[in-house]
Amino acid sequence: MTQKQLSVVKKLLTFIHPYKKYIIFIFISALLSVSFSLITPILIGNAIDYVIEPGRVDYKSILQILLYLAVSIAISSVFQWFMSYNSTKLTSLTISDLRSETFKKLNFVPLKFIDTNSHGNLINCVVNDIDQISDGLLQGFTQLFSGVVTILGTLIFMINVNFKIALIVVLLTPLSFFVASFISKRTYHKMREQAQIRGELSGYIEEILGNEKTVKAFGYEKKAILNFEEINQRLYDCGSKAQFYSSLTNPCTRFVNGVVYACVGIFGAINAVNGNLSIGQLSCFLSYANQYTKPFNEISGVFTELQSAVASASRIFSIIESESEISDEGLLSDIQSQGEIKIDHVNFSYVPDIPLIEDFNLQVQKGQRVAIVGPTGCGKTTFINLLMRFYDVNSGKIMIDNTDIRSMKRSTLRKQFGMVLQESWLFNGTIFENIAYGKSDATMDEVIEASKAAHSHSFIKRLPDGYDTIISEDGNISQGQKQLLCIARIMLTKPPVLILDEATSNIDTRTEIKIQKAFLELMNGRTSFIVAHRLSTIKESDIILVMDKGKIIEQGSHEELLEQNGFYSNLYNSQFAVS
Known part of the structure; x- marks a missing residue:
């Protein structure tokens, strides 16, 4: 990892730190799950050795081994589930805190930050980028812990079985690291570029959909589609390269693992022929060699998600660390x-x-x-x-x-101050909640009085549920009615300015004359x-x-x-x- 990537990971760890108990549970679960799974090859190897020759099979000992094998697999599965549960819990809590912190930050940045950044891009960060971090964490923690424990565990068992063959496996291992490192450097840059273009695309979609009437009024549909396709094509090109680099990881490491497995098989067979290794031990060693290399495949397979998660995290932290008011x-x-x-x-x-x-x-x-x-x-x-x-x-x-x-x-x-803007703003909620936005403890009588002053009471009464009618930002009422509700909101708060x-x-025009009269009453004695x-x-x-x-x-x-x-x-x- 580069220095910048490590810096992002350290920042991410500060959000994980409060839930470190789950990391302990994950580690213990991984240790026990892998330990019991590593007993399996030994039991199978011993069972093979009880098949002495045609007609001479120690069924009693094999049945006893099968019983041990069933218990070992069952215990390993239970701890595997417990590890996945804690990993999911850790990820959910961490992502919840990260999303809350990001949204909280957006409420305290200067207005200049909101004005100078694409709203769609910010939405993409809070939703998609944090989801990408979630995917990376969920896969990363589960497979990282189990992978590391599996590698160390199988190495210890292999050394106990045959030190020389184990040494061959260890010497060939750096090839996997070299391949993964070579590919990951190229993957990270493409993943980061992909996240940026994805944000640009989200911003453009939000812009077009939010102004669809204007787009249609000026016949801009074809141009909008062309612009979309241009951004989408860049996303496709970047995404294809990112996926190409990331897809190289698994087959390349599998090739290296295949070489390791072949070497173990050849040297193991030579030792078995020379009488230094039983057939059961050779079978056990081949299983360990396969188990030893498997985590490298899993870790390299999830490396793409981790790279993408780090790239997304860097975008999230650029918001969290932006200058506050x-x-x-x-x-x-x-x-x-x-x-x-x-x-x-x-x-x-x-x-x-x-x-x-x-x-x-x-x-x-x-x-x-x-x-x-x-x-x-x-x-x-x-x-x-x-x-x-x-x-x-x-x-x-x-x-x-x-x-x-x-x-x-x-x-x-x-x-x-009480402010009524040209662009009215309502949120998804009841009419009562929208009018009482500036005075949370307002009573229904106060809201009705403000609505009458704003000449909005008559149309509210005609709605299906009156003041309990749910409206959205784009709503089920006209633009003029929205503005009347915004005016009623100010009528309710009665600020000095x-x-x-x-x-x-x-x-x-007719309603405006009435509103102007209402404003004259409201402005009486107030600076306006x-x-x-x-x-x-x-x-x-x-x-x-x-x-x-x-x-x-x-x-x-x-x-x-x-x-x-x-x-x-x-x-x-x-x-x-x-x-």
């Missing part, structure tokens, strides 16, 4: 904001060399409604990301009630940030921020900005221009 341990947690927000000389960029928000300054009083408008890419959503600390500012400060948000725990900060990012974009493209929806805002290229270029009320006859005025009047 800066710890907020010890930061402020007991804060109830009044909604006063100050942004002081903030600078931020996603890419270091490409500035986005520069020298951003803003003062928002409690209860003010602030609308943010501007062309696409001007920094509106980025501003929201900074407010919520999905990303941290490069320099400057964002303060709530004169408290720097970086001195607050993220969970505490985010409780001060609201963020509405195109919150009514998927709702019909409204991101909108339809300028008619923000005319009542106290402050309208006009952003362009990450900067506030205009600021004021709707009437004040129109009087300035600047960027906002042109943007607003363009709605009524006749093309």
Whole structure:
């Protein structure tokens, strides 16, 4: 193994360590199972020696040996089962911890990590790569322990039977190691490349299936198939080479084992002819030679799984060891904001060399409604990301009630905000559970009240099971209805600060008017940030921020900005221009 592979194995062992008792059980079971199985050739050899010549057979002694043989096989089988049971238990517990740790990590990585990695690839890691590790561990531990014990046990028995023939077997053994080592180096690299391409393929499938309507709307099916086939072909080519290298292992080691067996047979026969070895002992020795070489075949056969498991483990540990969000341990947690927000000389960029928000300054009083408008890419959503600390500012400060948000725990900060996004999100569960997502102790009466405020109660009542109706992410309700449920979710929590990012974009005009009224009631006394493209929806805002290229270029009320006859005025009047 390379240094990198050994490093991955060591990390994997840290997850196995808590369950080391199962390793002890596996080792003891392997030792006893193999020990009793190794008695079998001796008993068979003795039975052969009791067949002295035609007409002279010691049946009594043979029957006694057959009894011992039955007991030996039975005990060996019981411990073989016990070894497999403990190996399965060890693997299941280890994989469960590894999967939990990976998923836990994904919940604590910075949002940048999720944004810059293919979601399908991450899903592939959590599901397929961990399954690959499971297969490698399950086969590896069972066959590794039994194989090592078998090799050592048969070697000891062979030395006791005939030291010289045993020495021949030992001298020829390194050939198997050399063959396995030569092939495994090439197998590992191909297995790792195969895992990466498999992740790429999963990401592409997730992307296409998640946007199937768009694919069909633009007639992209043939192009999608061609792209899929290109990735699939690369996976096929890589997989074929990986399987070719791995498939060489077993026949090559079998060839070496055949050479060993032939040498044992020839030298054993010579010794038997010279009277140094009985026929029963020769039979016993040939059985041991076969048993000695068999573990090399099994271990080399499982080597492909181990190589693939190590390659998959390296991908998993790249997630687990990725940079986490800066710890907020010890930061402020007991804060109830009044909604006063100050942004002081903030600078931020996603890419270091490409500035986005520069020298951003803003003062928002409690209860003010602030609308943010501007062309696409001007920094509106980025501003929201900074407010919520999905990303941290490069320099400057964002303060709530004169408290720097970086001195607050993220969970505490985010409780001060209620956010409704343009893209609604619901999970697989009941409507009640989805609305109560931000307030787990909410009562049914509270949920119904929030739903009425969001004008979603009427359509919920018409569903088969009302608030107990189970919906999924892609769901059995319309996009507009989904958004109403997301709005009801915020109506329920009643946070001191609201963020509405195109919150009514998927709702019909009549319902939107009702929702706007509900929002006006909800926003009463609360600080609100409204991101909108339809300028008619923000005319009542106290402050309208006009952003362009990450900067506030205009600021004021709707009437004040129109009087300035600047960027906002042109943007607003363009709605009524006749093309």
